[in-house]
Amino acid sequence: MIPYKHDPWTNFSVEENRRAYEAALKKVEAELGGDFDLIVDGKRIKTDDKITSYNPSNKEQVIGTVSKAKREHAEEAMQAAWTAFEEWRKWSPKARAEILFRASAIVKRRRHEFSALMTLEAGKSWVEADGDTSEAIDFMEFYGRQMIQLAQGKPCNSSEFQHNEYNYQPVGVGFAVPPWNFPFAIMCGITVSALVTGNAVLLKPSSNTPIIAAKFVEVLEEAGLPKGVLNFIPGSGSEIGDYIVDHPKLSFVSFTGSREVGCRIYERAAKVQEGQQWLKRVVAEMGGKDTIIVDRDADLELAAQSIVKSAFGYSGQKCSACSRAIVHQDVYEQVLERTIELTKELPVGNPTDVHTFVGPVIDAGQFRSISEYIEIGKQEGSLRLGGEADDSTGYFIQPTIIADLDPNSRIMQEEIFGPVLGFSKAKDFEELLEIANNTDYALTGAIISNNREHLERARRDFQVGNLYLNRGCTGSIVGEQPFGGFKMSGTDAKAGGPDYLRNFLHAKTVSEAF
Known part of the structure; x- marks a missing residue:
């Protein structure tokens, strides 16, 4: 497969591009104030309790609201994810990758709309927002290609009377917890990396930037992602975050955020709960100085x-x-x-x-x-x-x-x-x-x-x-400078790199004697 090349950033010195972004800003502003539901097993769920997103440049301006999940919604999402996982893991890696490629194509057609939403919801300049959208596109394209390559397994030595294979399998259900500062790129990256490897995901977006996440979940649905494979559950860390991290059926956590929260997740995930059959994996990026x-x-x-x-x-x-x-x-x-x-x-x-x-x-x-x-x-x-x-x-x-x-x-x-x-x-x-x-x-x-x-x-x-x-x-x-650090910066998982997807896969050796 031809290696993926970085999605080019928009040149805003070109008048046509400036007009296109201005038009996107007007479109997004006209649509502000929408209310977005939880999505569990493909079903829309409204709750009375809401998370409201505001424009940090104009703190009275409401970007939109999302329903706020409670523990019963988190439990329902966990059960739905495991049910969906049993079928999703059987999909060919190529078919899963193609959903990412379709989603990427949708975002490319609407790139200024997504970027303009980040300008309003996250306070990003045109250039910063466009770069964020570009990186999200890169993650989808890069991880899709990486999964197709990993599907071939890795070579093992075999003997005259024994053939050996080394392949990868998805691990189960993960919890994606993205930050607000890269509300599209990182949210997208930690979500689709887990999906394309055959896992099901519970996505809890940042309470500062939930609308961009809600819009992206709609893109994945449009691209053909089956119900239950991705469950959208905005909520508070105290209400559902700890509950999910502690859950005996959770396989892994993919987190980007503060050191305080990252260390808390790492500690809680390390404790083996009653009925838990595996050690939970934690991929954490926790900041820098x-x-x-x-x-x-x-x-x-x-x-x-x-x-x-x-x-x-x-x-x-x-x-x-x-x-x-x-x-x-x-x-x-x-x-x-x-x-x-x-x-x-x-x-x-x-x-x-x-x-x-x-x-x-x-x-x-x-x-x-x-x-x-x-x-x-x-x-x-x-x-x-x-x-x-x-x-x-x-x-x-x-x-x-x-x-x-x-x-x-x-x-x-x-x-x-x-x-x-x-x-x-x-x-x-x-x-x-x-x-x-x-x-x-x-x-x-x-x-x-x-x-x-x-x-x-x-x-x-x-x-x-x-x-x-x-x-x-x-x-x-993505693909050029794989990103991640060590010490208290995190687990050095190297997002956008050749090894990243292995965080969400089991390696399996199969030997057949002749």
């Missing part, structure tokens, strides 16, 4: 550009975002001043404007948390830019740069998940690398350097799952 190192002989303009784009894209609300710049003392002031200059040029505002680079943060809770960190930063270092916050109409925080921080300060150690960038200096390359590795996380990192020996040292000793040389630390592409 990501660093860009700037060496003494680096291209300083490249360094500043890389830091700014990595730190403030989507208001820093990425687990891969650069929240720490560690700069050699000889070039520290130059890099800091240029970073400040470039940050001042960033357009901040409502992401419905094509020119906006920095939009809102997701909700009132994040707004308060980030604002508190800025106050902490003022005590720990020197506030060089930003610090202003305004939640009068939406949740807007100006891009903030705090300099002269101790590497062990809270700003340099704790995940803030907002547009806050910390600067520290180091006396030599050894210290640059030491500071880069001094956090609990190991997700992404970058080094800007023209010293070949230092680049090679970083390859070996920079403790991150995704390392980038002479570029920013965000923007991994």
Whole structure:
């Protein structure tokens, strides 16, 4: 099969593309306020209790509502998923992959509609939303092709009188728990990877962005996914999340979100419940505290550009975002001043404007948390830019740069998940690398350097799952930079990589004697 090539992003400098996105925004805005049901075993279920999704740029604007599942709905979904699994697992991998390809084609035709919905529901700029949609398409196409390849099994040695085979089988029923910051791409990726491998799934979307998930479930239904294979059950973690993770019939959890919740899931899933016949698998991506190192002989303009784009894209609300710049003392002031200059040029505002680079943060809770960190930063270092916050109409925080921080300060150690960038200096390359590795996380990192020996040292000793040389630390592409980290960043499952689907498969050896 021909390898899949990355879905190209939209060029919004082309007037035709701008008009198409503006039209999509108008279409989506005209349809706001819809109510979406639970979907269990193919049946629509309305509940009195609702989850309401709001526009973070305009906090009074309702994007839509979804019915909120209770434990009885989660139990019904679990039973329906196991019933559907017994037939779904027998489908050929090619037939399952073709449903993903059909869904991908539907999304491609409606890409601006999905992106525009993310602009309104998640506060994503045009470019960020389009990239999110593109990544969702990539996941469907890539995982479909990967499953077709895995269906061939792996070669085993055989003897004259014995033939051996090594094949893969689905494991059962999984629980997909996606985040709000990539409401389409990650939600899609962790769902379809489990589906295409022959498993059934219970999907609990983020309560901040449930509408995009509801729309995608409709796409999968249109593409021909059988009833019960995917059950859509929005709800709270306390009401249904723990219940499902603890369930003796659950096979695996696929989670992306906070360290706190990820560790809780990992702990609960490890406990064997009465009647449980297997060890549950957990695929977890739990965040980062990501660093860009700037060496003494680096291209300083490249360094500043890389830091700014990595730190403030989507208001820093990425687990891969650069929240720490560690700069050699000889070039520290130059890099800091240029970073400040470039940050001042960033357009901040409502992401419905094509020119906006920095939009809102997701909700009132994040707004308060980030604002508190800025106050902490003022005590720990020197506030060089930003610090202003305004939640009068939406949740807007100006891009903030705090300099002269101790590497062990809270700003340099704790995940803030907002547009806050910390600067520290180091006396030599050894210290640059030491500071880069001094956090609990190991997700992404970058080094800007023209010293070949230092680049090679970083390859070996920079403790991150995704390392980038002479570029920013965000923007991994499915199939090109498989994504995931270790330490407290998660299980390093490498989404969009050649091994990812094996998280949802059993390997089986069959030997036949002649």
